[in-house]
Structure formats: C-alpha cells, structure tokens
Amino acid sequence: MKRSLKRLSAALLACLLAGTTAASAVDYSKVAGSADMTTVEQVGVEGMEPIAADSVVEGTYEVTVESSSSMFKITKAVLTVENGNMTANLTLSGTSYLVLYPGTGAEAAADTEDHYIGYTEDADGAYTYTVPIPALDQPFSCAAFSKNKEQWYDRTLLVRADSLPEKAVLVELPDYEALEKAARDARIEAMKGEGEGTLPVPPVAELADGEYTVSIFMEGGSGKASVTSSSIMMVKDGIGTVRLEWSSPHYDYMLVDGVRYEPVNTEGNSVFEVPVAALCEPIPMIADTTAMSTPHEIEYTFTISPVPTDEQDEASASETNQDNPFSPNDPVMIAACAGVLVALVLVYRGKGRRP
Numbered sequence: 279m280k281r282s283l284k285r286l287s288a289a290l291l292a293c294l295l296a297g298t299t300a301a302s303a304v305d306y307s308k309v310a311g312s313a314d315m316t317t318v319e320q321v322g323v324e325g326m327e328p329i330a331a332d333s334v335v336e337g338t339y340e341v342t343v344e345s346s347s348s349m350f351k352i353t354k355a356v357l358t359v360e361n362g363n364m365t366a367n368l369t370l371s372g373t374s375y376l377v378l379y380p381g382t383g384a385e386a387a388a389d390t391e392d393h394y395i396g397y398t399e400d401a402d403g404a405y406t407y408t409v410p411i412p413a414l415d416q417p418f419s420c421a422a423f424s425k426n427k428e429q430w431y432d433r434t435l436l437v438r439a440d441s442l443p444e445k446a447v448l449v450e451l452p453d454y455e456a457l458e459k460a461a462r463d464a465r466i467e468a469m470k471g472e473g474e475g476t477l478p479v480p481p482v483a484e485l486a487d488g489e490y491t492v493s494i495f496m497e498g499g500s501g502k503a504s505v506t507s508s509s510i511m512m513v514k515d516g517i518g519t520v521r522l523e524w525s526s527p528h529y530d531y532m533l534v535d536g537v538r539y540e541p542v543n544t545e546g547n548s549v550f551e552v553p554v555a556a557l558c559e560p561i562p563m564i565a566d567t568t569a570m571s572t573p574h575e576i577e578y579t580f581t582i583s584p585v586p587t588d589e590q591d592e593a594s595a596s597e598t599n600q601d602n603p604f605s606p607n608d609p610v611m612i613a614a615c616a617g618v619l620v621a622l623v624l625v626y627r628g629k630g631r632r633p
Contacts, residue, residue, distance in 0.1 A: 306387060306391065308430065309384055309387050309430045310429045310430060316349055317491070319345075321346050323460075324461060326415040326416070329414040329415055329416075329439050334442070334447055337358075337446065338359075339356070339441075341366070341442060343355040345435055346433055346435070348506075355367070357442070365410055366409055369405070370404065374426065376396075377423045378407050379420070380410050395407050415436065418434070419433070420434070455498075482518040482556060482557060489513075491584075494509055494520070494581070494582060495507075498579055499577075503529075505580075511584075518582075520552060521550070523547055526547060528569035529541070530566055530568055532564065539552050558583050560579045561580050562579055564578070
C-alpha cells in the first residue's frame, strides 16, 4: 500500500512539474487564421475623424471601447491622457489572454516578449491590461494571445470620443447619430436586395424556427449609452425575439408596443429580450434609465438586420473554448494537482501512525 501511494505521489509530482515547465515556456510564434476566429464585427462608423491626445484635456476618464470580437469583451475602460500620450486600462470579462500586443498577431509573433503587455488582477480577480491609444475615434489593432490555445488572435479596438465628458475634447465632434443613421441606411438598402445579387429580406413570420445572427442599429437618446452591435434573434412559431445588451446596468425596463419587458439578468449591464416585428425596418422602443437623479423613459429606434449567411460561420471551438479550465498550462490545473499531492501525503502519514 505504501509503495503504491509513493508511486502515485511521484506521478502527480511529475505532472505538476511538467505543467509548471509548460506554463513558463510559452511559444508565441503561432497566429490564428480566419477559420479559427469568430465573426469579425466592425468598430466605429464611416465618417469618424481621429482625435489625437493634444486635442483632449489631460485627465482620467471612464470611456467606451468598441471591440471587433465577442470573444474580447471589455467590461470597463479607463482612459488616461498625460504629456501628449493616451493609454487605456482595459478590464476584460474573461481570463483567457496571457498578453496583449499593440499591433497585429503577425507583428506580435515576430516581435520580442519585452514588447508584450501583461495583465494584472484587480480586486475581483479580473484581468486588466494597459494599452497605448493612438487616437480617439480611430480603429487600431490589438492582438491577444490565448494562454490555452497558445496562439495570437487579431482584434480591432476603438475608443469612442463621445463617451468622454463634453468639455474633455477640445475639437468639435461630428454628429454621431447622423453617421450611424447613414451607415444603418446603407446596410438596410443592401439587405433589401437593391444591390445586384442580393435577396429580399423575408418577413419574420416566414422564417424557420431557429437562431439567426443579426446586426443592431440604434438611434435616439443622448448618445452616451449603446447596445451591442450584433446579437442573436430567436424565432419560434413565426415570432422573433432579439437579445439587447446595453452598455449600462441602469436600465430597469423597456416598452415595445406598450408592453413592458423586464431585464433577464440581475448582474452586469442590463439585458432584455424583446420582440422583433420586422427586419430592416425601424422599431420604436422606450427604455427607462435610473442613471439620472430620477428615472427617465427615453425613446429609441432599433433596426434589426440579418447578417448574410456566409458571414454566420459558427464560432470555432478553438476560440470559443478559450476558458477551458482543464488546459494543461492553466495555473488552476497546476494548483489542483498540487492540492491532490498534498492530500495524498497527509493520508500516507496518517496511515503510517495507525497502530
């Protein structure tokens, strides 16, 4: 019995040491291909003009950062403007990424590790990274290295200038609502089949039951709040329902055709599931916000547009499973092996003291 326990302990110790070695010797040379990635979303809208650091008042601001990937979800972003430079401290929703890089995945793979951006953990255990910001309202590349898949993923980010306080930006900002409306109208026209080779959009009632990837255009309000630009529309018995996730946790209900809808979540940003009467047509909705001194109902217009079938590729398992807790290089897995080893040693000692 003692010999068996010794052999098992030795095997677990070898596993622990192997995991530690693998975790410290990371190969940063691999770059994920398009087949390994989820659908890439557009950040910003056409007509935005870059705003450099010298056009922003020095200080620290909580801002909105758009991401091109649902696998790189930013829950909080704090912009620091100082000495003609801008950086942003980004808090991510997951713990999948070992390092970031201010460039493309190919550039990161060819560069040295001292140029990589490591993470720090906040009080809640979330990963935060401080990245340089070349300009506001300008898309920029930010590669992310998956610690489980051990390859770089290309991401595009954009810091919204209109998310800063009004007097923080020293130049006149464009009419964002007009830019977004123009982009939305252009997408709607394309989806309606007016362009060559496109097909008309079918009524929601004629769609087969299932889930459909859709893009969401919103207008109205002050422009400070937003919803995710893409989502899933669920169709059941000819009735469509879309999930709207706001950029704020302060929406306590929505009204659609006079019917009140409550949030479907209790933590994080407000999320609602609301009906979709038609595709590619404006749908008026009301959302009540509690962010002000007193609650206010704000009128919005949402346009839900289908994403072409060739863009609705299923998320690759190599990217969607990045949070797999059983990766051999995961520190949690290493700690678990260590815990089992200690337990076995204690059991062995306990058995040795029995009469």
